[in-house]
Amino acid sequence: MGSRICEMLNIKYPIFQGAMAWISEYNLVAAVSNAGGLGIIAGGNAPVEVVREQIRKTKELTDKPFGVNIMLLSPHADDIAKLVCEEKVALVTTGAGNPGKYLEMWKENNIKVVPVVPSVALAKRMERSGVDAIIAEGCESGGHVGELTTMALLPQVVDAVSIPVIAAGGIGDGRGIAAAKMLGADAFQIGTRFLVAKECIIHKNYKHKILRAKDIDTRVTGRSTGHPVRALKNKFTKKFAQLEKEGASPEELDNFGAGTLQRAVFEGDVSNGSVMSGQIAGLISKEQTCEEIIGELVTEANNIMKKTLNI
Numbered sequence: 001m002g003s004r005i006c007e008m009l010n011i012k013y014p015i016f017q018g019a020m021a022w023i024s025e026y027n028l029v030a031a032v033s034n035a036g037g038l039g040i041i042a043g044g045n046a047p048v049e050v051v052r053e054q055i056r057k058t059k060e061l062t063d064k065p066f067g068v069n070i071m072l073l074s075p076h077a078d079d080i081a082k083l084v085c086e087e088k089v090a091l092v093t094t095g096a097g098n099p100g101k102y103l104e105m106w107k108e109n110n111i112k113v114v115p116v117v118p119s120v121a122l123a124k125r126m127e128r129s130g131v132d133a134i135i136a137e138g139c140e141s142g143g144h145v146g147e148l149t150t151m152a153l154l155p156q157v158v159d160a161v162s163i164p165v166i167a168a169g170g171i172g173d174g175r176g177i178a179a180a181k182m183l184g185a186d187a188f189q190i191g192t193r194f195l196v197a198k199e200c201i202i203h204k205n206y207k208h209k210i211l212r213a214k215d216i217d218t219r220v221t222g223r224s225t226g227h228p229v230r231a232l233k234n235k236f237t238k239k240f241a242q243l244e245k246e247g248a249s250p251e252e253l254d255n256f257g258a259g260t261l262q263r264a265v266f267e268g269d270v271s272n273g274s275v276m277s278g279q280i281a282g283l284i285s286k287e288q289t290c291e292e293i294i295g296e297l298v299t300e301a302n303n304i305m306k307k308t309l310n311i
Contacts, residue, residue: 003164005166009038011037015187016037016168018168019191022261023195025041026058028200029054031061031291042069045071051083067090068091069092069095071094071096073097085105090111094113094115099113103129118139123136123160133164133166136157137153141192142218145228145229158184159184167180177297178301181305192284194293205264209277213281218278234275264276
């Protein structure tokens with residue numbers, strides 16, 4: 001399971017925990033890093049002091065490397081970009097924009113920069129700008145999604161760039177890791193599987209809905225807004241889709257969706273909240289610790305790859 005990413009970040013396993021807004025907080029992040037992977041704090045739209053607190057609480061629980069995800073559309077992005085330098089974070093992942101204006105500052109502070117990309121064109125552009133690696137994320141993932149599947153996107157990105165590529169979207173077990181490895185991935189980002197980690201703070205109703213999910217239980221809404229989101233089907237996604245069909249404006253849809261993720265995460269309202277999840281939810285059948293999850297992923301992947309190489 002060794003890779004360029006492990007050497008670059010001094011981590012044991014090339015497994016990133018996906019940055020999930022309101023979910024990827026210090027308990028989960030530290031547990032993933034302590035288990036040999038790379039935990040990533042989700043900055044989301046949180047103000048700088050909230051992110052600072054998350055970073056410092058993570059440091060209290062682990063001495064291992066971890067990262068921070070910065071949503072570049074956040075009104076607090078500039079402040080958080082400076083914060084990660086002050087706090088000497090090992091890695092920054094970025095989404096929803098171009099991190100170019102921060103690269104020089106981050107490089108001066110020895111921070112590795114890894115943007116999430118949904119296309120080959122953006123991957124090549126990011127490589128030219130000087131980032132350290134790329135997360136190629138397929139539309140199987142939960143939350144905000146692009147158009148291409150991981151199976152189609154990943155090998156094309158691998159062929160297009162020379163820097164390490166992290167596969168994301170649709171990876172929930174060792175088979176997914178082995179498949180992504182064969183397609184050229186140097187590392188693997190996993191989100192949905194960690195939703196049912198014992199260290200994950202989401203409401204038990206959210207976890208139970210993931211554990212009960214079937215293969216066809218996710219739905220993408222919000223394409224008309226330009227920000228499509230994948231979540232488990234419920235009253236909220238049904239109503240959202242109906243509003244889109246009726247021609248509701250992006251502003252109306254944004255207002256309807258505001259606060260619904262927090263409603264699911266903290267209140268456990270899995271009917272009227274946004275239960276963001278990837279398509280691999282149907283693979284998940286048990287709650288485990290982060291150490292157990294990562295151990296199982298690595299063992300499964302190694303066994304599959306050894307068996308394949310022996311054929």
